[in-house]
Amino acid sequence: MKQSGNDALLPTLEAPATINDVAQLAAVSRATASRVLGDYGTVKAETRTIVLAAAARLGYVPNVIARSMRAGKTLTLGLVIAEIGLSVFDTAMRVVIDSARAYGYQVLVSNTNEELQAERTAIRVMLEKQVDGLIVVSSSVTDLDFLNPRNLQGRPIVLLDRTLAPLGLSSVTGANRQGAVDAVAHFIANGHTKIGLVVFTANVEGETAHQPLGLISSIHDRIEGYYSAMAAAGLPVNPDWVRFTGDADVSAYSAVGSILDAEDAPTALLASNGNMSLAVLKVAKARGLLIGRALSLVGFDDAPWASIITPSITVVNVPIEEMARVAVENLIGQISAATDAGSAELPMNLVLRESVADLRTA
Amino acid sequence: MKQSGNDALLPTLEAPATINDVAQLAAVSRATASRVLGDYGTVKAETRTIVLAAAARLGYVPNVIARSMRAGKTLTLGLVIAEIGLSVFDTAMRVVIDSARAYGYQVLVSNTNEELQAERTAIRVMLEKQVDGLIVVSSSVTDLDFLNPRNLQGRPIVLLDRTLAPLGLSSVTGANRQGAVDAVAHFIANGHTKIGLVVFTANVEGETAHQPLGLISSIHDRIEGYYSAMAAAGLPVNPDWVRFTGDADVSAYSAVGSILDAEDAPTALLASNGNMSLAVLKVAKARGLLIGRALSLVGFDDAPWASIITPSITVVNVPIEEMARVAVENLIGQISAATDAGSAELPMNLVLRESVADLRTA
DNA sequence: CTGAAAGCGCTAACAC
């Protein structure tokens, strides 16, 4: 049933064609085949045509794995994300993948669900897979020696969205502190004095009024921005106005509920991320509190729905697209030029919409 | 400055340790080192300890690339997504990545932005990188021979969300037709007779009333469901009620606008995906049309914001998490058992909320 | 301009 002649070399359901098959069919040496397929060295035009034809005939696909092994580079980047599903990180993923491709790199993605152990494993696996560099949205704050360059096989790394001060790694973050300050200032400018804060942070069970240890830098900075802006305005912060929650559903709802149930409940709430904004909306809706009227809200992250719902939500825009792009450029820079591009902190800007009531006119 | 003795073998900023280094430091053969590091064969407990110690000392990380080359498997899956950023695909990504990891696979992700050329390149690159299998959200309808198994190097593939009938590949989709039928039936049950349809489809410039050729299967089926449900109810479809748009912003808005401007404008709109729902909300907001009152809406995809905004949006829920999970299982099945798991169509269910007005009581 | 041969890091027969 086999076909005769050279056709016997044609692709079957068996092993894919290798460069040897191409060389054989083209009746040249493996080296020559490699030269034309890899597009280097010098080959007679005629020979080149023959080899190309053979390759096409066989449906030859270069084995980049083998090539990588020799070259020591995989043209692959590792992206470790703390939480796929958070709008901001989904966007980061898209931008990282797209910009990496523009540089000829593919991206291996891992999700850690904010778990340190998963993060450690993800990094290890990517190192084993010989990624040329890493972009990491880390959830670790302690036990982070696995991110120490000494344990990174000499592979460059860029932290995205969150820094890890002790390691001195290059990072691309947003100006979280300033973002929170601007948000609080905006509330104050609109006559609010009782301003609450609801924080999503993975490292807590349920909800609590007590600020947990080991916050990631971005959240830490937002909280600090909140407190310092309040202090700067001479406004006291009632502990009842601040809550930390470990999930975006039930605990988040009860966290928001606790704040609203306070004797001296705030008129305004700053939500630490997009999911927390949704939680506030949810609770407000359940209680019949009109956002932008009975309750004011500013969130972080300009999710697609924020501008479209009624009322639209005033947010501190996290410039995640630019951050992701810069992270890739920084990483590629480190890879190709072995030059540490240092760290960048990109400004955040307040996007004014309809969710903050003006108490001065009331 | 070099340290003396064996310490000279310790990791430096130079090349990462190989199995040879480990073997040498442990004073055993490469094979033995490989046995303990790869955890196979039999090694004396004592020897194993020594090797392990040497590996730890050197910070040895196995080179999975080299291992892959020998084994012919990379434990890597390729995920080609038509449009990262669409909530439904972001979710798919998360689930694919997480379930793949549960099986010991990593995921290489590519984004095609619904461009055929990008899709073709992405597949080629992934094949070159020797992924063990592919999950593809394809935007192609024509020119799809690159997805023909004959051109896939024998690598299994599962189509997600969209089928490609002519190729007979295994796929995991939602029951799009039925979903649309249910949505229309729901409108009708609530007394609506003038029901519009606004469709997002990459293969059109701007907006048009004319159904474009080459629709992807999911959209095709939704449209067909719409028309057949209308027909089944004996309801005429005014061509002014149906629009197709190629982007989710300006054209989408004008598409919705066109429909609402029709002389005999519909009271209800079916939006073909989450982004189109947002477009409808946007236009309705701009025109002061209250959703669930002056205009009724049912969308596809149960995005996180859909249940939380006011009014909450009735949607046809695309069971994307389950679809993604099944796709991974199907693919892993094909990889390990070489057994084609066939195709699956998962039911969609209508999630009733507040965006459909009951015209019977009016 | 082309071929022979070595070797990237690892595993797996096959010996001993």
Added chain:
DNA sequence: GTGTTAGCGCTTTCAG
């Protein structure tokens, strides 16, 4: 139990 050896698919000196 352990070492020797061959070789996965590819690139790259080094000869010719």
